[in-house]
Amino acid sequence: MSELSEPPVSGTPVRARLVDVAREAGVSKATVSKVLNGRTDLSVRPETRQRVHQVAEALGYRPHSGARALAGASTHALALLVPALANPTYVTIARGAYRRARELGYLSLLAEDFDGQEADEAFNDLAREGRVDGLLIASARPGHPLIEGLRRSSVPHVFLNRAVEGSGRNVTMDVARASVTALDHLHGLGHRAVGHIAGPYGIVPSQVREQAFLRHAAELGMSATPVAHGDFTEEGGQAAALELLDPGATGTPASGPPVTALYASSLAQAIGAMRAVRSLGLRIPEDISLVGNDDLPVAAYLSPPLTTVAMPLYELGTAAVDALVGAINGQPQADVVVPTEPRLVLRDSTASPGGSS
Template sequence: MSDPPALGQPVRARLVDVAHAAGVSKATVSKVLNGRDLSVREETRQRVHEVAQALGYRPHAGARALAGSRTHALALLVPALANPTYVTIARGAYQRARELGYLSLLAEDFDGQQADDSFNDLVQDGRVDGLLMASARPGHPLVDTLRSSSVPHVFLNRPVEGSGRNVTMDVARSSVTALDHLHGLGHRAIGHIAGPAGIAPSDARKDAFLRHADELGLQAAPVASGDFTEEGGVCAALELLGGTPGAPPPVTALYTSSLAQAIGAMGAIRSLGLRIPEDVSVIGNDDLPIAGHLWPPLTTVAMPLYELGTAAVDALVAAVQGAPTGDIVVPTEPRLVARGSTSAPGATP
């Protein structure tokens, strides 16, 4: 139960009050009162207007102004701010948005939890000109909402098949780059720590790893999946390494899907009494400043994350201005950053 209003202050009906009384969603009330959706049944439209009148509901002046004009604001929805990958993407998006005269707003989706009503309202009620969605995954409710929405939007990093508005990187090439590096050092038993199943970039990276491992004739290329976190890296690394302290590892190198996984994997390797890189080499996907300050410094495959953010904003602003959408792949290729965590099998640095 909400707190009563302060004495002397009139109670002002809110959009949510009209929605509850009329038995419909806030989005439906907004569309009806703004005259933006003729598909709503006449019976529902009449009920919404009657309830709004009975409650004395008056739209906020700012909301009325925004309903018919550009806000010059874009919303970026990311899975988890704890993942530094999305911090870099967000920086690229924010800087490009500023250059183009837009404000970039950031919202966290906690990797698959349903977007709450407030975020849906932000998009559907015209408070932003467009949406950059980096958290798309099978079953996400906002993906279905956007299919029937006129709100300009693009999907970045995690594409939606058939949408025709995906902005992505060549993630398959990152696996090829990592494997070529490790194979060139002499490794023939290489494990891969993938992300959770169903995440498009992770699936593409894993498929490319297995395909290129077969092309190279590797004697072992096992895969274990884990969250894009340090703990996910620990659990997957222990699975690939056998988990028995003092035992020779079945693989001599690990390639991870994220930098956080690599940090966890390095901890798991040490917990088994193994050395990096003498016993097990480690290479992580994505290059961030912290990689060079680990011990040993982490070899990485640098992905064009900043460029992904800028390209997504370019595509979205073009869509806001009426240009047709299309899938875009950032042309910058993955780049190997060699450091001390990789060496020839058994080599002494």
Template sequence: MTEQPVRARLVDVAQVAGVSKATVSKVLNGRQDLSVRPETRRRVHEAAEALGYRPHSGARALAGASTHALALLVPSLANPTYVTISRGAYQRARELGYMSLLAEDFDGQEADGSFNDLVQEGRVDGLLIASARPGHPLLDTLDRSPVPHVFLNRSVEDSGRNVTMDVARSSVTALDHLHGLGHRAVGHVAGPPGITPGEVRKEAFLRHAEKLGLSAAPVASGDFTEDGGVSATLELLGSADGAARPPVTALYTSSLAQAIGAMAAIRGLGLRIPEDISVVGNDDLPVAAHLHPPLTTVAMPLYELGTAAVDALVAAIEGTPTGDVLVPTEPRLVLRGSTARPTGTP
């Protein structure tokens, strides 16, 4: 049986020419908007000819043509918040005649380069960027690429492409509820430092706590995960145990997953929910109603965020950008059994 020859790849041409895959792709596709010296272009063409490189037929067909595909980059597929956002984006994309692809912004993706290739080789018409990591290398790629894009659930200053919710209002809603029950010492389980929505939520929490005159409003940061909720809650409660009154009577978490971890940590200290500590979680998903006790949450318009982002991106693709978009639906309190008046209050 005759062994089939190995087809030369884009990366092979890049290695021989001593340039990046992105440069090879743009040179071979005839892009004139790339600032490349003539000798570099010549080197790329010579390397491609020597290796017998031929662009994939699908890539040739897509060059300069619409793919009717959008790509959504999310920070973590383990975060249930992005499941709802992605569903909204997927449904609206279908309604508008587009396919929605989903990618996770995992550690090491920059070295892998696959997502950047998706952008640089024109395999999608536009990008929905929900990744909240500061200083993301993709931002530099977008500066050099004409691909339409919007940022959702995060903001890039002066970009005019931000699709967001009233994140600050979620803290106000949670604190007003707890303050109305009589809580005067409320702690906040914040998100990791530098993540835009979490920072906005934390700053709004501190401002409104001061406005309400709360006697204590401590903050501890953790990942948007169950483990992050556990560690931040233990930090806030200090040495609290069943024999000592905890330093706060209520907690507001920055994510639903954190709230699940916080509830486990509270029970692990021998404290009761809501008799000793009330808990409010941010974002509302079906699992919240099936916890013990059922979790009071602040419901955010996550599905609407996904649909609004696709609307803004398709407008940009069609040449009519909308500018920054704020989803008009306000956060809504979903009252369940994890909150009550503090013990000893009338």
């Protein structure tokens, strides 16, 4: 093998080509292509494979996406973008996506959409440069630059748990039914004043859940249904619960009778609401009943164990991978709603007003 060429001192850097790797490694272009694409049906010595990879890395060689497409090459990798790894909801979704991807012969990579990250460029580059075959996007807030970039892109992609209107590639759950399930339970226990801890403004699933909450509460004839918004975190849930339970302390005028129950949009918010209830000297469920959205194992180990509305998070991840792999294989895309309905997981955090079960 010859010594690696020195990079140009001035001018525009020249992108390393397949022929450059072949020349430096002392093998044919066909051998380089097959080695870098992971072909195992070649009679190539291990040391030759290692040399090809070393040269490619030293030269900074990256396969051209157009060449990959013409060759019909596939990385058999998918990338999943989530808004926050700290949110356990997305851990369950990611697990479903990862396992389904493995069943279909793909690897699922995970990325977090940090505030200020140039996600439209970084995430799209994964596909444009041939490093992944498609994108699973769970972070698609209104105005996100990634959405506009994907409208101009041919990269296969789907949106999950974040419907983008008109995209025709949304994979979602029946989040409206979650509010109906929670309210039916609380109404059946005798609660007529129920507060809702909603998610941040501008998040579509949160908006749908809130609208369904208000609509169904009106259908049930509830006397008070105040709503407070907060992040999908323990801190967000605590602040929103204090706003609903002690409006005077937060400078919010009281309206209607005090609530006897709370319905939180996420498990993390519900945990924060538990702390808020106790900070006011109130008890769960004797004074305030509490229902959390999403069911994860930790809910059963809280004090008291938390009543939740279980969402088909795992199924959402698998359905999104099915839809994306179908698109990669040329199948027509369409919106998908996971058929599994939300279900109530009854524990000890809810009771009739006054504390009787």
